[in-house]
Amino acid sequence: METDEQLVDRALSGEIDCYGVLVQRHADYLFGLGMRFTAGNREFAEDISQQSFLRAYKYLKSFNPKKKFKQWLTGIAVNCYKDLSRKESRYLSLEVIDEPSHAPDLGGNTGFFELIKPLAEDERAIFTLRYVYDYQINEIAEVVGLKSGTVKSKISRALEKLR
Amino acid sequence: MNRLEAIIEKEKEVSYSQEDKDIFGSHILILVHQEQEFKKFKRKLCLGLFLGMGIMGFLIPHLDRIVNELTSGLSDAIPDGVFPVIALSYGLSFALLLLLDKLEVIFD
Numbered sequence: 001m002e003t004d005e006q007l008v009d010r011a012l013s014g015e016i017d018c019y020g021v022l023v024q025r026h027a028d029y030l031f032g033l034g035m036r037f038t039a040g041n042r043e044f045a046e047d048i049s050q051q052s053f054l055r056a057y058k059y060l061k062s063f064n065p066k067k068k069f070k071q072w073l074t075g076i077a078v079n080c081y082k083d084l085s086r087k088e089s090r091y092l093s094l095e096v097i098d099e100p101s102h103a104p105d106l107g108g109n110t111g112f113f114e115l116i117k118p119l120a121e122d123e124r125a126i127f128t129l130r131y132v133y134d135y136q137i138n139e140i141a142e143v144v145g146l147k148s149g150t151v152k153s154k155i156s157r158a159l160e161k162l163r
Numbered sequence: 164m165n166r167l168e169a170i171i172e173k174e175k176e177v178s179y180s181q182e183d184k185d186i187f188g189s190h191i192l193i194l195v196h197q198e199q200e201f202k203k204f205k206r207k208l209c210l211g212l213f214l215g216m217g218i219m220g221f222l223i224p225h226l227d228r229i230v231n232e233l234t235s236g237l238s239d240a241i242p243d244g245v246f247p248v249i250a251l252s253y254g255l256s257f258a259l260l261l262l263l264d265k266l267e268v269i270f271d
Contacts, residue, residue: 016192023188032179049181053191054198112174115167131171162167 004069012060019060023053026070030077036128037081037121039113047084052077075143078125085121115162123158130155 002010004022011019030052034045056063056076063072112132116124126144129135137155141148181187222229 016195019195020188020192023191024184027181027184027187028179031181035179036174045179046181050187050191050194054194057191057195058198111170112177115170132174159167 005065008060008063008065008069011057019057022069026053026073029070030073033074033077033128034081036112036116036132037078037124039117039124040110044084047088048077048080051080051084055080071139071143074129075145078122078129078144081125082121118161119158123154123161126151126154127158 002018002021004025007018007022011022027049030049031045034048035042037048038044052073056073059076063069116127119127122144126140129140129143130137135143137148137151140146141151144151146154
C-alpha cells in the first residue's frame with residue numbers, strides 16, 4: 001500500500017485519482033475531528049471535512065513530504081473549523097436554539113459534547129487533540145501554529161473551565 | 164477529574180464514519196476539477212484581456228487613419244442599395260460567431 005506522502009507526490013504530478021484515495025483514507029478521521037470540535041454538529045462537521053480536503057488540495061504543493069500528511073491535514077481542519085465558526089453564524093445558532101427541530105445531530109458520546117461546550121473554539125480543538133487523540137504539546141503547537149507555552153496555557157485554561 | 168477522564172476514555176472508544184464515503188470522495192474530486200477548470204478559465208481570460216489591451220493600445224493611435232481607409236474602401240466596394248450592405252454585415256457577424264465558436268481551440 002502506498003504511503004500518504006507517495007500519493008501526494010503522484011497527485012501533484014497530475015494523477016488526481018490519487019488524491020481521491022487520500023480523501024477516502026482520511027474522510028472518517030476528519031469527520032470525527034469535526035464532530036468533536038463542533039460538539040456533535042453533523043452538518044458543521046461535514047462542512048469542515050469538505051473544506052479541509054479542498055483547502056489541502058489547493059495548498060498541496062506547500063506540503064513538506066518529510067512531515068506526516070495526517071498531521072498537516074489536522075492543522076488545516078483546525079483552521080477550517082475556526083474560519084467556518086467565524087464566518088457562518090448558522091452553525092452557532094444550532095448550539096444556541098433549544099428547539100428539538102434545531103438541535104444538533106448528536107451521533108456519538110453526548111457526554112463529551114456537553115463537556116466541551118463551555119470551551120472557546122481554539123480551546124476545544126487543542127483539548128480534543130491533546131486528550132482524545134493523544135497529541136503531544138509540541139505536535140499540537142506545530143499543527144495549530146502556536147508556541148508550546150501558549151498551547152500549555154490554553155490547555156490549563158480549558159481544564160480550569162471544565163473542573 | 165475522574166469524571167473528566169471517564170468521559171474522555173469513553174469518547175476515545177467512539178468511532179465516527181463519514182456517510183457515503185464513495186459519494187463524498189467523488190464530490191470532492193468534482194469540486195477539485197471545477198476549481199482547476201475555473202483557474203484555467205481565469206488564466207485564459209487574463210491572457211485574452213492582456214492580448215486585447217495590447218492590440219487596442221496598438222490600434223487606438225492609428226484609429227482615425229484605419230477608419231478612414233476602411234470607410235473609403237467600403238464606399239468604393241459597396242454598390243448602390245442597402246441589401247448588399249446588410250448581406251455583408253450578416254456575413255461578417257456569422258464569420259465572427261464561427262471564430263468565437265473556435266476560440267477554445269485557438270487558446271489550446
